Amino acid sequence: MTTTVTHEALVGGAVGRQPPGRAGFVGAVRSEFTKIRSVRSTYWTLVALVVGCVGIGALFSWGQTQRLLSFEHGTAPRGGKVPPGFGEHIANEIRSQAASISLFGLLIGQLIIIVLGALAITSEYSTGMIRTSLTAMPRRGTVFAAKGIVFGTVALVVGLVTSFLAFFTGQAILSSQHVSTTLGHHDVLRTVIGGGLFLAVCGLLSFGIGAMLRHTAGAIAAGIGLMFVLWILSQFLPGPPSGWFGQEDIDKWIPFNAGSAIWENQANGLHPFSPWIGFAVFCCYAAVAIIGGLIVFLRRDA
Amino acid sequence: MIEARGLTKKYGDTLAVDNLSFTVEAGRITGFLGPNGAGKTTTMRLILGLDRPTSGTVTVDGKPFGRHPWPMREIGALLDAKAVHGGRSAYNHLLCVAQTNNLPRRRIGEVLELVGLADVARKRSKGFSLGMGQRLGIACALLGDPQILMFDEPVNGLDPEGILWIRNLMKALAAEGRTVFVSSHLMSEMENTADHLIVIGRGRLISDCTTAQFIAANSQQSVRVRTPQPDELTLVAVAAGATVRDDAGGALVLLGMTAAQVGDLAFENGIRLHELAPEQASLEEAFMELTASSVEFHAGTPAGPTAQSAHAGEVA
Numbered sequence: 001m002t003t004t005v006t007h008e009a010l011v012g013g014a015v016g017r018q019p020p021g022r023a024g025f026v027g028a029v030r031s032e033f034t035k036i037r038s039v040r041s042t043y044w045t046l047v048a049l050v051v052g053c054v055g056i057g058a059l060f061s062w063g064q065t066q067r068l069l070s071f072e073h074g075t076a077p078r079g080g081k082v083p084p085g086f087g088e089h090i091a092n093e094i095r096s097q098a099a100s101i102s103l104f105g106l107l108i109g110q111l112i113i114i115v116l117g118a119l120a121i122t123s124e125y126s127t128g129m130i131r132t133s134l135t136a137m138p139r140r141g142t143v144f145a146a147k148g149i150v151f152g153t154v155a156l157v158v159g160l161v162t163s164f165l166a167f168f169t170g171q172a173i174l175s176s177q178h179v180s181t182t183l184g185h186h187d188v189l190r191t192v193i194g195g196g197l198f199l200a201v202c203g204l205l206s207f208g209i210g211a212m213l214r215h216t217a218g219a220i221a222a223g224i225g226l227m228f229v230l231w232i233l234s235q236f237l238p239g240p241p242s243g244w245f246g247q248e249d250i251d252k253w254i255p256f257n258a259g260s261a262i263w264e265n266q267a268n269g270l271h272p273f274s275p276w277i278g279f280a281v282f283c284c285y286a287a288v289a290i291i292g293g294l295i296v297f298l299r300r301d302a
Numbered sequence: 303m304i305e306a307r308g309l310t311k312k313y314g315d316t317l318a319v320d321n322l323s324f325t326v327e328a329g330r331i332t333g334f335l336g337p338n339g340a341g342k343t344t345t346m347r348l349i350l351g352l353d354r355p356t357s358g359t360v361t362v363d364g365k366p367f368g369r370h371p372w373p374m375r376e377i378g379a380l381l382d383a384k385a386v387h388g389g390r391s392a393y394n395h396l397l398c399v400a401q402t403n404n405l406p407r408r409r410i411g412e413v414l415e416l417v418g419l420a421d422v423a424r425k426r427s428k429g430f431s432l433g434m435g436q437r438l439g440i441a442c443a444l445l446g447d448p449q450i451l452m453f454d455e456p457v458n459g460l461d462p463e464g465i466l467w468i469r470n471l472m473k474a475l476a477a478e479g480r481t482v483f484v485s486s487h488l489m490s491e492m493e494n495t496a497d498h499l500i501v502i503g504r505g506r507l508i509s510d511c512t513t514a515q516f517i518a519a520n521s522q523q524s525v526r527v528r529t530p531q532p533d534e535l536t537l538v539a540v541a542a543g544a545t546v547r548d549d550a551g552g553a554l555v556l557l558g559m560t561a562a563q564v565g566d567l568a569f570e571n572g573i574r575l576h577e578l579a580p581e582q583a584s585l586e587e588a589f590m591e592l593t594a595s596s597v598e599f600h601a602g603t604p605a606g607p608t609a610q611s612a613h614a615g616e617v618a
Contacts, residue, residue, distance in 0.1 A: 022371035023403045031401040038394035039387060128385040131352060132442060135379050137402040138351045138368035301353040 028137055028146035036150055041119060049112040049199075050162050056105030057166040061173040064094050064101055068177050091179050098181035099191040100264050102170020106195055109162060110202045110227055110256075113155060117206030118219035120151040121293070125214040134302050144211070144297045148290065152204050159199030163263075167192045190275060194262030197279065201259065202227065205286040211293025226285075231256035258282045303328055303481060304349055304450065308358035311344055311505075318344040320505035321358070326483045328449070331476045333496030333513070334485040337593050341505035342485040343381065346454055350379055362450065374403040374446030380453045383435035388428030392419055392438050395427060400445050413441040432459035440471070450481040457491060469495050489589035493517070503593040520588035525556045525564045528577035538571050539564070553577065 036042055070076070072087035094101065124130040137143050167183075174180035183189045205226070210219040234254045251257055252272040261278025273281060304326040311319040319341045326332045336342050347353040349360050351368045360366075362376060370376040386395050396410045414420045417437040422430070427438060436456060443451055453472070457465045472495060476482045486492050492499060492513070499516045501509040509516060529535050532554055536546045544564075545557040556564055561580040568575050 018372060018375055019404065023373060027402045027404050031398045034394060034398035034401055035387075035390070038391065038398065039389040041389060123387060127387040128382065129387045131381055131385040132399060133402075134352055135350050135377070135381070136374050136399045138373055299354075301347070 023137055023139075025142055025146060028142050029150055031133075031137070032143075032146045032150040036120065036154060039123075041123075042116070042154075045112060045116045045119070046158050049109055049116070049158060050165060052112055053103075053105035053109040053162045054166045054169050056108055057102045057170045058173055060104040061102050061170040065174060065177040065179070068094060068179060091177070094174070094177075094179040095181060098171065098174050098179060099167060099185075099188045101174070102167045103163060103191070103195045103263050105166055106163070106198060106260070106263065109199055111224055113159070113199050113203040114206040114223035114227060115220055117151065117155065117203035118210040118216060118223060120203075120207055121147060121210040122214060122216040122219050126216055130302050140298050141294070144294055148204065148207060151207055152200060155203035156196060156200035159203075160193065160196030162199065163192050163195030166195070187275075191263050194275065194279065198259050198263055198282070201279075201283055201286045205255075205289050208286060208289025208291070208293040212289070212296050214296075227256050230254050252278070253281070255282060255285050258285075303364075304360065304362055304483060306345070306349070306358070306360040309345065309348055309355055309360050310357045311341075311348055311353060312356045318505050319348065319355075322502065322505065322507055323358075324500050324507060324510050326450075326481055326500075327498070328481040329476060329479045330497040331472050331482040331484060331495055332498045332500060333492035334483060334500050334502070335489065335492055335589065336485075336487065336502040336508075338487050339504075340487075340502050340593070342487075342502065343454055344505075345502070346379070346381060346452055346483075346485065349452065350377065350381075352381075372403050372446065374399075374405065375448055376446075377450045377452060378443030378446060378448040379451070380436070380439040380443045380456060382454060383432060383439045383459075386427050386435070386438065386442075389426055391424050392427055392430075392441075393423040395438065396442060396445060399442055403446055405445055409445055409447075413444045416444065417441040433461060433464050436460060436464070436468075440468070448480075450483065451475055453482075453484045455485055455487070457486070465491075489586045493585050501589070501592065508592055517585055517588075520585065520592060523557075523560065524581045525559060525561045526577065526579045526581050527554045527556060527564060527568075527575060528552070529554070529568070529573055529575050531573050534571065535568060535573050538567055538573070542567055555581070 068087065068090050071082055071090045074082060074084070074087075076082050124133060133143060134140065171180040171182070181188050183192065206219065206223040209222050209226075210216075213219045213222065231254055234251050234257065237250055258273055258278040259282030261273045261282075262275040306325075307323050309319055309322040310317070322341075322345060334342050334345070344353065348355050349362065349367060351366065362370065367373065367377060390398070392414065393410060396413065397407070400407070400410055411420070411423075414423050417440050419434065419437055419441060422434070427435065430438065436459065440453070440456070443453070451472075453468075456468050456472075460468065472482050472484060476497070484492075484496070496513050499509065499511060499513050500507070501516075509519075511519070526549070527535065532548075535554065539546050539556055539559065542559065542563075544559045547555050547557075549555050559567070561578055565575065565578055567573075568578075
């Protein structure tokens with residue numbers, strides 16, 4: 001704790017003369033990457049994401065093998081006889097949905113990536129760090145873009161890792177009853193990559209909401225409301241014949257239903273959107289949130 | 303150099319900064335003085351572009367702060383010590399800030415050494431005391447070796463050693479020709495540090511002059527008197543146009559007369575004096591008086607010309 005301050009100590013000579021160019025995107029990206037890797041909450045959330053998705057996917061896969069076993073023994077899971085050969089029918093059904101079954105944990109994983117996406121921006125406001133960030137780099141568009149891209153990249157990488165881990169774990173369990181699938185099968189690779197994409201876009205949607213609301217709890221609540229609660233509510237809509245609009249007309253636009261078209265099995269007919277169209281609709285929702293977030297980020301006092 | 307011209311900021315119906323124009327020159331410490339709620343922090347936020355002015359402009363070396371190619375080489379600012387993510391270590395905090403302006407990594411070690419935080423560089427700043435937080439904020443401001451330094455109430459929460467350290471730091475920075483702009487609500491603090499004073503109240507400019515001029519213009523002469531006949535003296539002094547108040551120690555303080563005038567007055571009226579001493583009213587009092595009409599939150603002091611506030615600068 002010195003009380004005298006010398007010129008050498010002050011300047012240190014390390015900064016050097018003003019370099020050409022200007023502070024821009026590359027520096028901002030490096031800074032945002034340092035930010036995201038230097039707080040523990042990032043790691044806890046990512047571990048929770050991987051463990052949650054893989055664990056729940058494994059549990060669900062195991063449940064399917066048990067269901068199949070009971071049918072193959074000629075009894076329905078809750079008792080009662082089944083016709084002979086019904087076990088084979090169930091086995092085919094599981095086999096055709098094997099990839100989606102192993103990704104069942106994404107239902108919970110989306111909630112975790114929503115938390116991470118919101119925190120990526122709201123923590124700057126809750127801690128006051130935003131004032132330091134925008135003083136060091138007052139060009140807000142650059143800061144926002146760097147933040148979004150760094151978070152989006154991390155979310156995509158971790159999302160893909162999660163999705164593939166969940167897939168292989170699930171298939172290992174399903175293979176015990178010979179109902180697993182492989183990446184080479186029709187649409188399976190798309191399903192697994194789609195799981196990773198879904199998680200990343202979920203996170204970006206939440207990031208956009210976070211930028212608009214600037215409040216951690218509010219952003220998480222809104223994100224979960226949009227992805228999870230809306231999906232649950234959609235389950236209560238009346239079926240197609242009962243009204244002047246069909247359930248599916250609304251159902252398919254629900255963010256979760258549109259987004260999960262890319263990784264959930266289509267065989268049950270619940271997804272009127274084809275995988276990529278559904279995913280594109282979901283991306284539009286995320287884009288709206290991000291553009292809204294950007295406008296607030298640029299315009300509002302920090 | 304910082305130049306504000308007609309700077310105005312409204313939050314809803316509240317006018318936080320009202321048509322403020324001033325210039326902060328290089329090579330000296332400019333104190334930015336005003337009671338709490340006067341708009342000091344808002345003004346600093348406007349300079350940095352954190353807030354957008356309702357009207358008016360503020361430029362840093364001729365252009366808006368955000369237009370400078372390397373902002374951290376232009377201004378280093380400490381707005382409040384809590385503008386950090388507590389979960390991040392001091393080193394990583396400085397690293398992520400330094401990276402935005404392509405500053406070399408070794409600069410981080412240097413500023414940590416300079417503010418005396420080198421030993422706790424790897425500790426999360428969550429556990430830092432207020433004083434350590436201030437030092438981290440100052441380290442962050444110094445990272446880019448900027449030409450302009452802006453500190454918002456930097457001595458808040460510091461122990462005497464820390465206050466002395468900041469004072470020396472600011473003097474050293476100004477001596478190198480840098481612009482130092484420091485806010486405070488304590489006149490006593492500025493009196494010892496600042497070369498120039500900008501005083502505001504309720505968002506309006508009250509005074510903009512050198513510290514010496516401010517002292518000369520605002521120090522009111524008063525005379526301290528002890529007498530066994532205080533009532534008689536009060537009567538004749540008031541009749542002669544002075545303001546009289548009791549000081550707690552049983553003496554009288556007369557404002558508006560010189561010591562010689564008081565002595566003559568007492569002699570002419572046959573009043574015995576035991577003590578007659580000219581006094582300089584403290585600058586704190588001058589400041590309080592100057593801003594009294596513009597304080598946003600009055601602390602319930604009795605009104606009237608003889609009421610001298612006893613809690614100068616203690617309006618938390």
